[in-house]
Amino acid sequence: MTRIVLHDYFRSSASYRVRIALNLKGLSYEQHHVSLAKGEQKDAAYTDINPQGFVPMLEWDELRLTQSLAIFDFLDAQVKEPPFVPSDPEGRAHVLALALTIACDIHPLNNLRVLKYLKTELGQEQAAVDGWYRHWVEEGLAALEALAAPKAGRFLYGDQLSMADICLVPQLYNGRRFDVPMDAYPTLLSAEASALALPAFKAAHPDAQEVQS
Template sequence: MKLYGYWRSSAAYRVRIALNLKQLTFENLPVHLVKNGGEQHSPDYKTLNPAELVPVLVDDDLSLNQSLAIIEYLDETYPQPVLLPEEPAARAKVRALALDIACDMHPLNNLRILQYLTGPLALSEQQKLDWISHWLNTGFNALEQRLKQSAGQFCFGDEVTLADLCLVPQVYNAQRFALDMSAFPTVMAVHHNCQQLAAFALAAPEQQPDAQLS
C-alpha cells in the first residue's frame, strides 16, 4: 500500500494511526502542501486526486481518497482490531463522533481555508487566529459534552474506535495554535490515553520523515 499524505495533515494523520493499529506495511509518499505553491496542485497529483487534497491510499488497483472512507475500507478488509462496533446503534454513535470532528470541526481550520482567509479575503494574521480559536472552542465545547456521555478510556467506552483516530489529530491542531484545552478535561483524558499507544505515537506528525524536510 501507498499513502500520499503530509506530515501535518489531520486527515493523513488519522489514516496513519489506522494503518499502525492494524500493523499494515505501507509506503509513505509525502505531498508537501506549502512548498512550490503546494505539491497537491501539481498535474500528476491532480490526476490522482482532482480535489487536490491529501490523503490518498493506493492498494493494488484501488485508489481511494477521504480519510474516513479509507479507514472504513481498512477496517472491513483487515478487521483486527475493529475500529467500528458491530452493534448498529453503537456503530452509528461512533460514526457521529468521528463526523463531529472530521466534518464540522476540521474543515474550518484546514490549510486551504486559512490560506483563503489571509489571501483573497485579506484578513490579518490575528483575525485568522481569532477564527481558529472561535471554531475550535465551539467544536470542543460540544465534543466535551458528548464524551462525558460516551467515554471510558477512549471516546466510546474502553476500546479504540474511529472517533479516537479523529480526536487526536484535532487536539494536535488545537495545541499547535495554542488553544487553551483546560476547559475540555474529558477530551484531554481520552487524548492522553490514546497517546500511550504505540500506533498513535508512531503516527504523530513529528515522527514522519517529511517533517524533517519542512
C-alpha cells in the same frame, strides 16, 4: 503482497488519522510526501491521480482511495482487528457521530486552504485568521466534550478504541499549534492520553515523520 502507498503531509490532520489507522491494523505502507506548504497538492502529477488535490490518498494495489473516514471503512473491511466502530447499531451510530463532529464540523473550517483563503483572498490579518481557527475549534470541542462524556471510559466510547479517537488525537494536536486552551475538555484529554500511549499513535505523530516541510 498488497502494495500500499499513502500520499500524505506530516501535519495534515486527515493524513495523521490514516497513519494511525494503518498502524493500528498492522499494515506496512510506503509514504509519498505531498507538501501542502509548497502547494504540491496542486501539481498536475498529483491531480492526475487525485482530482480533488487533497491528502490523504491511499493506493491499495490498483485502487485509489480518498477521504479519511472512507479509508477507515475500507481498512475495516480488509483487516477485522481492531475494529474502528462498535458492532452494535447504537454504539456504531454514536462513534460515527463523534468522528463526524471532528471530520465534518471542526476540521473543514480550519484546514490550510481555508486559512490561506482568509489571509490572501479576503485580506485578513494573521491575528484574525488565528482567531477564526480558535473560535471554530473551541466551539466544536465543547460540543464534542458534551457528546462524548456520558459514554466515555478509557477512550471516547467506553474502553473501546474507535475511529472517534483516531480523529480526536490529530485535532487536538493541531488545536495546540494555534494555542487553543484545552482545560475545558477533560473527557477529550483523558481519551487522548490513553490513545497516545499506544505505539500506533506514537509512530503516526507528525514529529515522528521523516519529512517535515
